[in-house]
Amino acid sequence: MTPSLRRLTREQADLLKNPDPTFHAAPISASNLYDWHFTLQGPPAPSPYSDGIYHGRIVLPPTYPLRPPSFRFLTPSGRFEVNREICLSISGHHEETWQPAWGIRTALIALRSFMDGDARGQVGGLDVGEEVRRRYAAASRGWRCEGCMGRLFGEEEGEEGGVEGVEGRTNAEVLEGWWEFCRERGVSVSEFGDEEDKKGEGDGEERQEGGDLRAEGEGDNADLGKEEEQGERKGDQEPSTIGSLKSDTAVSGRGDAQIHTTTWTTAAASTPSTTTTQPTAVQQQPDHTPQQRQMLLQPQPQTHQQQQQISPDTPWLDRAIVGVIVALVVMILRRLARDE
Template identity: 40%
Template sequence: MSTTGQFSTKSPTIKRILKESQELTLHPSPDFSAGPLESNLFEWHFTLRGPPSPSPFASGLYHGRIVLPPSYPLRPPSFRFLTPSGRFEVNREICLSISGFHEETWQPAWGIRTALLAIRGFMDSEAGGAVGGMDADEGVKRRLAGESKGWKCGTCGKENGEIMRENEELCGEGEGVGQEKVPDELRLGYREELGNGQGKEVAGRAGDETGKGATDVSKIVENNQEDAGRTTTDTLGGVRAPRALPAQMPVRSVEQRVHQQTPTRVPARPPTTDTAWLDKAIVGVAGALIFMIIKHLFL
């Protein structure tokens, strides 16, 4: 029984989930099958083929859960593998650049299809201590891959082999998508996980999976590092040039501008002999006037 009626189809999250489910039904992938549970639109189950040979997972079929947050696609989903693989711990949320552990690297334009393609291409990398990851021996991985087809999900009630046979029939009836490619920006988001010398190996296997158009991650990282080095050199050169200009400017020109801006003080000139007699005459006249006033008052 479908639960679509329990949710408001006006919700952007519900619209997005229904759109992705319909798109995967109309354009199924030969490499995986995915869809929401009938009882919960926010919980999906998927069955994924292992990466192509020479990967130890090449013959494996792996079942897992996807839990979508209420604000999907603004926040990333979480992923768990239920089938033993030797690469991921069973029923434990895994740490990837597209999972809830790294919300800062998630882009709402990505979806379930993009995430599953990325996980498939990411399986050959080493765990490196990441949450939910493990590094079993290659022999163990190959043995688990051979046993995975008969693994049965208690919720879905079907074996992995049965699910993928039905998916192959859908691919024959529907509009196949052909060779699918992981977006370049998503592969570049795996730099942290693909570090420590793992980039070349993983990128080579991802190229076999996604076709001739796949880009070698190691080459991209190396080119970006070279571009960063050239950019740093050019930038430093650009900074040094203006710093050298003041050293080439003559000091005298600065002193001249300072003198031009400073107001000139004119010293006071001492009195000359031409005005000395005038001062004496004024004093004499003033004294005579005072004498006449006193004589008039008291005599």
């Protein structure tokens, strides 16, 4: 198994162990982990997409996670064109902003936050009225995907939901089934599918699993870099990243600005700085206790003693140098006298 497939397998297991009720994502086939379908709950109110449930496709390159995945919406939304690759800072259109520490979970959370942004002429973006977007959101709940038939995680072909397993599940039915799975895992789901709270134990497991996944992801990235001598490592490896996204997950508010802020923060953290050390030392000096100050001052008498021991030798050295100079002058004068 290649490092890329190992990474995708671990991400798949993490999505099952720590489910997020705002989206469902799974490979369209167990034999192809590079082609995923997702069902995404719209951003919360007052967003015009708040009532919508959107279906889309994720295509991952063979060099993932060194290169970013591509995304496209299959459900009409009024925000993105149908079945056209989207131009975002987390997609293949902007490989320079992608960080290998990010994953499918991080990308989908970012994609959900990007929906409230303006298209501003981006590839795959649409600028339509708010009423049109609300109308699309209401209609999206009954939309069905003919490709995956609304299969949930772990279901194989022929196990589709819907009427007699023929039509497949609607977007709403997919999320309802996923929410039931989330509740079984201890995740509280509100009316609109947002995560309210988790059991203390489950929350700890999520943090631990997220950290394990990021650490393992770093190992995969290293393996990929060895196998592909000419492969380009896009972005800084740090997770702890992630999540950053750290958490390798939380991208909220202004999605585009959040991604770029994380990139700059990582770069700044990885640059060694010597100027910040000196002010820190100066600020910590007043905090020393009298005993610590006494210990810090103890070497000073020893230094003075060494200087006192060295200082008596200094005149003898000077006298010796003067004597040598005088002897040289006498020899030169004698030589001149003989020559005359």
